[in-house]
Amino acid sequence: MTCRDPSPTQLMEDNHINMQSHSCDPDRPAHPGIFPTREAGKSNHQLAGSSVDFLVSVVLPAGGTGERTGLQTPKQFCSFLGRPLISYTIQAFERVSWIQSIVVVVAKENMDLMTDIVQRFQHKKVRAVPGGSTRHRSICNGVRALGDGEEERPKVVIIHDAVRPFVDEDLLYKIAMAAEEQGAAGAIRPLVSTVIATTSEGYLDHSLERAKYRASEMPQGFTYDVICQAYQKCSESDFEFGTECLHLALQYCGTNAKLIQGPPTLWKVTYKRDLAAAESIIKETLSRSACVITGGSEQAVTLADALQKAVGALDMKLDVIPDLMGENAGYLLKEWNFIQVSVNRSCLSEVEAVLTDLQAANRAVLHPLVVIWVHLSGSDELSVSGRGVEPATIMDLASAAKFRNILLYGIQLRQTKDAERWERSVLRLAEITSALIRERSPALVGQLLQA
Numbered sequence: 001m002t003c004r005d006p007s008p009t010q011l012m013e014d015n016h017i018n019m020q021s022h023s024c025d026p027d028r029p030a031h032p033g034i035f036p037t038r039e040a041g042k043s044n045h046q047l048a049g050s051s052v053d054f055l056v057s058v059v060l061p062a063g064g065t066g067e068r069t070g071l072q073t074p075k076q077f078c079s080f081l082g083r084p085l086i087s088y089t090i091q092a093f094e095r096v097s098w099i100q101s102i103v104v105v106v107a108k109e110n111m112d113l114m115t116d117i118v119q120r121f122q123h124k125k126v127r128a129v130p131g132g133s134t135r136h137r138s139i140c141n142g143v144r145a146l147g148d149g150e151e152e153r154p155k156v157v158i159i160h161d162a163v164r165p166f167v168d169e170d171l172l173y174k175i176a177m178a179a180e181e182q183g184a185a186g187a188i189r190p191l192v193s194t195v196i197a198t199t200s201e202g203y204l205d206h207s208l209e210r211a212k213y214r215a216s217e218m219p220q221g222f223t224y225d226v227i228c229q230a231y232q233k234c235s236e237s238d239f240e241f242g243t244e245c246l247h248l249a250l251q252y253c254g255t256n257a258k259l260i261q262g263p264p265t266l267w268k269v270t271y272k273r274d275l276a277a278a279e280s281i282i283k284e285t286l287s288r289s290a291c292v293i294t295g296g297s298e299q300a301v302t303l304a305d306a307l308q309k310a311v312g313a314l315d316m317k318l319d320v321i322p323d324l325m326g327e328n329a330g331y332l333l334k335e336w337n338f339i340q341v342s343v344n345r346s347c348l349s350e351v352e353a354v355l356t357d358l359q360a361a362n363r364a365v366l367h368p369l370v371v372i373w374v375h376l377s378g379s380d381e382l383s384v385s386g387r388g389v390e391p392a393t394i395m396d397l398a399s400a401a402k403f404r405n406i407l408l409y410g411i412q413l414r415q416t417k418d419a420e421r422w423e424r425s426v427l428r429l430a431e432i433t434s435a436l437i438r439e440r441s442p443a444l445v446g447q448l449l450q451a
C-alpha cells in the first residue's frame, strides 16, 4: 500500500487522465448522476407510478487505496472535469428523492478532503465516517453510523461501492423494494469469462458451467436489521477476507437475496483504464445536446437550422431559441452547452449577456459549462479579423469565465452566396462545435477558430 499525505488540492489535481477515444456503450444510463440535486425527502415518494413508503439510507464505502490503478491518488478522489469520482457517485444517490441520507466511509487521513468535497460540490444528504482496514470493516462502520445519528433508523440500507458512479434510479428502486420484501437484494451481471479452479501446482482443476453463474455487482440492499445482524455475527475471517455482503446475510441471517440483473454500466472502476472509460462516459453524457441562441435575426436562424441538421448527423441534438427570456430561461437550468450566434456584430455583448445569465443561475458548480460564440460576418467584409473581434478581447472574456467554470470558445464564419462553400462552412462549424463540446478542452478556451 502506498503511503501518502497529500493536500486536498493535490489529490484533486495530480491525476489528469489522458483521453483517447473510447468506444461508447449503448446500454448507458441517460445521465450518470449529473442532474441538478433535489431536496432530501423522507418517504412515500413517487417513482414511475410506484412509491417507496419506507426510509432508505445509503452506505458508500470509499475507504480503499485503489492499489490496482497504480496511481498515488485513491481512485474515488481522481478528478473528472475538475470533480472527484466520489462526487459523481454521491450525486447519483442524492438526486433520488426517496433516499434520506448517505454515509460515505473514508480513510481517516482523507476525512478533511471529503469534507472539502462535500462543501465544494454542495452535497446536502451526506455525512462522512472513518473507514476500516478492509472493505467489510468500512461498510460495517458505515452501517453502525446509521444507528448513531439523530435521524430515524432506515428500514432499508443500500450499499454501493463509491467507485461505481453510473447507477440509475430505476435499479435503486428495484433493489430497495426487493430488499424490503426479501431482507436482501443485489445486482448481478452475466459472466464475461468462464471461472475455473486451479490446483496448487497451477493446473486446471475444474471449470464452472458459465451459464449457471453470475457476477455479483453493486448496489445491494438489506433491511437494517439483516445487515446489522450479519455484521454482528460474522467472523474475523469474514471481516478480513470476505468480499460479499449477500453471503453474510445468507450465512448469518438465513436470508436468501433476491438477485436483479443490472445494466453493464454498473462496472467497478478498478484499473487505470477504467478511469479513462469513466471520463469518456461523463463527457459523452454532457455533450448530447446544446441550445442555440439566435437573437431572432433571420440569418442567424437560417444558420442555426443548417447547424441543427449537420450536428444531428454527428449524434447531437440542438434546440434553437431566440433568447433566454421567459420560458426559454428554463434552458439555463437544463442545458450544459450554449451556442450564441451573432450576425454582423463585431462585439461580444450578446455572449457576455449569456455568461451573466449562466453565472446568475449558478449552474457550473458540478460541471464546466460550454459556451460557443459563433460570429457570422457579412460576405462583403474583406477580412474577419480586420473588422471583427480582437482575439485579445475574447481571450480576456474567456479567462474571466473560466474562473467561474465556464469554457468560452469562439468560431467565425463568413456568409457567402456560393452554395457549395456555404455548405462546407456549415459542416466545418458543426464539426468544430461538436468537438469543442465533447472534449471541453481548457487549452482551447478563448480561441477564435475559423469555420
Ligand SMILES: Nc1ccn([C@@H]2O[C@H](COP(=O)(O)OP(=O)(O)OP(=O)(O)O)[C@@H](O)[C@H]2O)c(=O)n1
Binding pocket: 060, 061, 062, 063, 064, 065, 066, 067, 068, 069, 074, 076, 105, 131, 132, 133, 134, 135, 136, 138, 139, 161, 162, 163, 268, 269, 270
Ligand atoms: N478498506 C477499504 C477497502 C475498500 N473500500 C472501498 O470498497 C470499494 C470497492 O473496493 P475496491 O475496488 O477493491 O477498492 P480498493 O480497495 O481501493 O482497490 P484496490 O483493491 O485496487 O486497492 C471502493 O469504493 C473502496 O474505496 C473501503 O471502503 N475500505
Ligand SMILES: O=C(CO)[C@H](O)[C@H](O)COP(=O)(O)O
Binding pocket: 135, 161, 216, 217, 218, 243, 244, 245, 268
Ligand atoms: O462486487 C462486489 C460485491 O459483490 C464488490 O464490489 C467486490 O467484492 C469488491 O471486491 P474488491 O474490493 O476485491 O474489488
